[in-house]
Amino acid sequence: xxxxxxxxxxxxxxxxxxLVLNCSFTDSAIYNLQWFRQDPGKGLTSLxxxxxxxxxxxxxxxxxxxxxxxxxxxxxxxASQPGDSATYLCAQVMEYGNKLVFGAxxxxxxxx
Amino acid sequence: xxxxxxxxxxxxxxxxxxxxxxxxPISGHVSLFWYQQALGQGPEFLTYFQNEAQLDKSxxxxxxxxxxxxxxxxxxLKIQRTQQEDSAVYLCASSGRGxxxxxxxxxxxxxxxxx
Numbered sequence: 001x002x003x004x005x006x007x008x009x010x011x012x013x014x015x016x017x018x019l020v021l022n023c024s025f026t027d028s029a030i031y032n033l034q035w036f037r038q039d040p041g042k043g044l045t046s047l048x049x050x051x052x053x054x055x056x057x058x059x060x061x062x063x064x065x066x067x068x069x070x071x072x073x074x075x076x077x078x079a080s081q082p083g084d085s086a087t088y089l090c091a092q093v094m095e096y097g098n099k100l101v102f103g104a105x106x107x108x109x110x111x112x
Numbered sequence: 113x114x115x116x117x118x119x120x121x122x123x124x125x126x127x128x129x130x131x132x133x134x135x136x137p138i139s140g141h142v143s144l145f146w147y148q149q150a151l152g153q154g155p156e157f158l159t160y161f162q163n164e165a166q167l168d169k170s171x172x173x174x175x176x177x178x179x180x181x182x183x184x185x186x187x188x189l190k191i192q193r194t195q196q197e198d199s200a201v202y203l204c205a206s207s208g209r210g211x212x213x214x215x216x217x218x219x220x221x222x223x224x225x226x227x
Binding site for chain 1: 116145147152153154155156157160168171203205214215216217218219220221223
């Protein structure tokens with residue numbers, strides 16, 4: 001069974017701090033890895049998608065890496081802001097166009 | 113164009129009632145997914161359509177859950193004889209063709225509360 005684990009479950013940091021969210025998956029035959037943001041009561045917003053042939057993707061202050069051999073992905077957030085407060089979810093896709101398998105998420109709070 | 117929309121946004125049902133949740137995917141998107149998200153958990157896959165064909169329903173938790181997409185566009189998730197454990201947010205996502213098939217776009221979800 002495919003399993004995705006996210007650590008830590010919750011994180012509280014002061015504004016301006018750089019931080020790393022971790023995601024691990026059990027099956028190295030991954031097709032792609034996607035990071036999402038979820039605000040309370042809202043749906044999911046895609047942040048970054050890394051295909052299995054890639055090692056990282058960057059968008060603004062966000063950088064996501066993928067290491068298939070170790071079964072890990074990290075989301076790096078630079079210079080965190082209170083507006084970054086949300087739940088961050090990682091998800092893996094095993095086959096092209098198929099279902100996403102999610103972790104339980106990391107709840108991030110950035111204090112001003 | 114518009115994103116994925118879902119209705120109703122909130123639904124309260126008494127135990128034993130039937131409910132129907134609607135998803136309008138992004139126009140032209142071939143694939144449609146339903147997920148269930150319990151409080152404090154990540155979404156879990158329920159079922160997947162490619163056009164009108166239901167290709168994977170392995171995540172449906174019981175035979176009380178039924179999904180359809182008769183014309184390959186709008187989809188309905190039906191839950192019969194609701195139970196308290198069905199309380200969750202139900203998320204719908206769609207994806208396109210070719211390279212766009214990689215990425216799923218999510219709707220805001222329907223929060224179902226069974227009392």
